[in-house]
Amino acid sequence: MEAEFWHQRWQSSRIGFHRQQVNAQLSRFWPRLTLPEQTEVLVPLCGKSRDMHWLAELGHPVAGFELSPLAVQDFFAEAGLEPESEQSGSYRCRHAGRIHLYEGDFFQADSLQRRFDAAYDRAALIALPEAMRTAYVDLLARLLNPGATLLLITVDYAPAQQQSPPFAVPESEVRRLFEAHFSIERLGHIEEGQSNPRVASGERRFFDELCFLLRRK
Numbered sequence: 407m408e409a410e411f412w413h414q415r416w417q418s419s420r421i422g423f424h425r426q427q428v429n430a431q432l433s434r435f436w437p438r439l440t441l442p443e444q445t446e447v448l449v450p451l452c453g454k455s456r457d458m459h460w461l462a463e464l465g466h467p468v469a470g471f472e473l474s475p476l477a478v479q480d481f482f483a484e485a486g487l488e489p490e491s492e493q494s495g496s497y498r499c500r501h502a503g504r505i506h507l508y509e510g511d512f513f514q515a516d517s518l519q520r521r522f523d524a525a526y527d528r529a530a531l532i533a534l535p536e537a538m539r540t541a542y543v544d545l546l547a548r549l550l551n552p553g554a555t556l557l558l559i560t561v562d563y564a565p566a567q568q569q570s571p572p573f574a575v576p577e578s579e580v581r582r583l584f585e586a587h588f589s590i591e592r593l594g595h596i597e598e599g600q601s602n603p604r605v606a607s608g609e610r611r612f613f614d615e616l617c618f619l620l621r622r623k
C-alpha cells in the first residue's frame with residue numbers, strides 16, 4: 407500500500423486492526439522461543455500495538471518501525487509515557503524505557519545497519535499487497551542474524567479479497583515466501599468462526615489466524 411493510505415487510516419482512526427488485548431498466540435507461543443530476556447525484538451509495521459509492552463515487560467528491548475507519527479504518538483501517550491526523541495539515520499526515533507519506535511518507512515531499515523536475533527510480525531506481512539511481500543521478506547532476511555527467530559502471525563480467510571488489507575496469507579504462501587531463508591514450523595491456528603462478524607453474516611466462509619515459528623537459516 408502507499409504510505410498515504412496508512413496516513414489516512416490513522417488520521418481518520420480507521421484502525422480496526424488495533425487490539426486492546428495482547429495477542430493470544432504471542433503470549434502462548436513466545437515462551438517456546440526460549441530467548442534470553444536481553445534479546446532485542448524487531449517489530450516491523452508495529453502500529454501502536456500493545457504487544458510491544460508485553461515483550462518489554464518480559465525484559466526484551468523492542469525496536470518497532472512505524473510509518474505513522476500519530477501511531478507512535480498514541481502508543482506512548484496511551485501508556486502515560488513521555489518519550490525522548492532523536493534522529494537515527496533517516497528515522498525520528500522516539501524511546502521510553504526498553505521501547506524504541508523508529509518513525510518512517512521500514513523498507514529503509516537497511517540504512518541503520520542494525521541486525522537482530524528476534525522479530526515479531528503480527529499484521530505486518532498481511533498488511534502488504536502481494537507485490538511488496540518478497541521485498542519485505544528479503545529485508546527481514548537481511549536484518550536477522552543466522553539462527554534468529556521470527557514469530558509470525560497471519561490470517562487466512564475465504565473468499566479472499568485482493569484490494570485492501572488484511573490480505574489472506576495462508577500457510578502455502580508463508581512457505582513460498584520464506585523457505586529460501588528460514589525454516590518454518592506452524593505453531594497454532596485459531597478459527598474465529600461465528601465470532602468473526604463477516605463469517606457470522608455469511609460474507610466469509612471462514613476466518614483463521616495462523617501462527618508460525620521461523621528460524622533464519
Ligand SMILES: C[S@@+](CC[C@H](N)C(=O)[O-])C[C@H]1O[C@@H](n2cnc3c(N)ncnc32)[C@H](O)[C@@H]1O
Pocket residue numbers: 412413423424425450451452453454455471472473474477510511512513528529530533571
Ligand atoms: C495492519 S497495521 C498492524 C499494526 C500492528 N502490527 C498491530 O498488530 O496492531 C499495519 C501498520 O503498518 C504501518 N505501515 C505500513 N507500511 C509501512 C511501512 N512501509 N513502514 C512502516 N510502517 C508501515 C501502518 O501505518 C500500520 O500502522
